[in-house]
Amino acid sequence: MAESALTDPGATLRQPTGWQGIAADFSSDQRAFKNVSWGKAMMWIFLLSDTFVFSCFLISYMTTRISTTVPWPNPSEVFALTIGGVTLPLILIAIMTFVLISSSGTMAMAVTFGYRRDRKKAALLMLATAAFGATFVGMQAFEWTKLIHEGVRPWANPWGAAQFGSNFFMITGFHGTHVTIGVIFLLITARKVWRGDFDRETRGFFTSRKGNYEAVEIMGLYWHFVDLVWVFIFAFFYLW
């Protein structure tokens, strides 16, 4: 009983909202995030730190692109593909964007079905999310292979400013790593949902705390963040 009281504290108390709520939450000399479990709060704080990491990459990209005297390669042409005799600009990147957005959609629904304790649907939607994620990484591997064959290196490329290559590999590589880690964790969480670990409140092997369906929501937060970062990479690196 004590534990369930800890994981859901203050839910029954009447709490002020708005600005007064913020002041009350932070000044209460207790935990600041009243109705948020430690797991979710820590995931949000991790995502904030990850935001800074990706911001640093994108800002260094901006700095090198502004300060170079050599013309920047045109991403629209660099990432064009010829399909059936028609050359389409950026088409692979556009497809990757749609794949990642679709994975976010299935993930959002998995969270809801998890809370409804519909574990078959939740697990299947998470597996679909993982499949979309793996597809995305596969397309990225294809894109890297194509560019490396065309002579793009972190120190040089055939079209212009040398910094293009280093920025490209660093930013998309770091993002692809995030997607890969996400796919692995999605598979682990989907397996737990499928087995019914969260219905039986099986203790986790690492934290030894009782499992519940919030794990799916926390997993979802990470996955949506990966999609969110891609929105910014797509806008700044590929479209700008």
Added chain:
Amino acid sequence: MAQAAAHAEGPHQPPIRLFLVVWGWLFVLSTCSYLVDYFHLQGYLRYSLILLFMVLKAGLIIAVFMHMAWERLALVYAILVPVGAVLVFIAIMMLESDYTLLTRMLFFGPEP
């Protein structure tokens, strides 16, 4: 059972329909930003459209998919306000890189 009932309620759960609508909008906005490149829009029109579609997409993902719209305000501000530091950093680095470009053109550029 009491705990199961408490969990089933859980945090606020938006209806599935809302997720599907947002999903559709994300597809529309992504198509729009792709079309910006497809039709070779240039200059300020291009940049403002890219930024507009980017901000709308990011807002939809954070607010609906990540459930930020239903979180307590203390958490929302704790996460969103520090991101403002990134905007300051961007401004500083824009000034810095413009200065770098200027010095490169002055000292490494062709002789006048």
